[in-house]
Amino acid sequence: MAPQRNRRPGFSRRAQYVLFLGYVAAALGALVGAVLLILSTFDPPAYAVARGALRELTTPVSSGLHWVRRGLASIPEGVGDYFGVVGENQRLRADIERHRGTVARARQLVVENARLRRLLAVRDRATETVAVARLVSASASSTRRYATLNAGHWQNVRSGYPVRGPEGLIGRVVETSPNTARVLLTSDPESVVPVRRTRDGAPAIAAGRGDGLVDIRSASVANLAFRAGDLFVTSGAGGLYPPGIPVARAAADSRDAAQARLLASPDALDFAIVHRPYLPAPTPPPPPQAAAE
Structure with missing residues (x-):
């Protein structure tokens, strides 16, 4: 059980x-x-x-x-x-x-x-406007780049005076007549302009290429880096161009040298402004005979 x-x-x-x-x-x-x-x-x-x-x-x-x-x-x-x-x-x-x-x-x-x-x-002693003249012509196809102003020494325009437009630097006067002046453009191979970069103040030299562009080369640092869009203005070095005038803008990134496009195109301008040099020309030394007397 x-x-x-x-x-x-x-x-x-x-x-x-x-x-x-x-x-x-x-x-x-x-x-x-x-x-x-x-x-x-x-x-x-x-x-x-x-x-x-x-x-x-x-x-x-x-x-x-x-x-x-x-x-x-x-x-x-x-x-x-x-x-x-x-x-x-x-x-x-x-x-x-x-x-x-x-x-x-x-x-x-x-x-x-x-x-x-x-x-x-800075007290600017050289931005006095001498004349406002019409750009009669500009060479766009030749390797030498010149322009003609319809103002000469009768309008107080002298050789060596800088010429600028509303957008930037055009060049400098190299020859005058009573009512005309010949301007060496910034893009000419004989043109050399002291410039500086706006973002850091690096000094450089803008040299014309003869093709409407300029070469920017560093004046102080070897192998300086350039970036596309860098803006360069006149530095005032040399006493010819007043400081702060826009000159060119870098076209591409590069080192040591950069191609730049000019901001002022003479072919697209009707009028230009002529200034006196930034610094007065140095007084020439007296001749040896006058110094002895």
């Missing part, structure tokens, strides 16, 4: 001990409650003392539990703040990389602004 089944399947001795201890705890709780009830009814001062003692015992426990609960509750917020800080850091790094070029351009503008302020502080 099959054995009789256990009426309490899977009920271990440990479970029995736990159940027994639960009963004991419940009985003790009921007993303590009854004692406190009796004290609160018949002896309120003793009840107050017991209540204070119980409070002293339970306060540290409740404080510790409150601290643990608060720490556990702050974990999700801390994790969210961490990932938020990481995302913000990444966005700030991206902003820094995106604005790096803007900062570099701003620094270049600061340098250029300082140079322009220094130029404004």
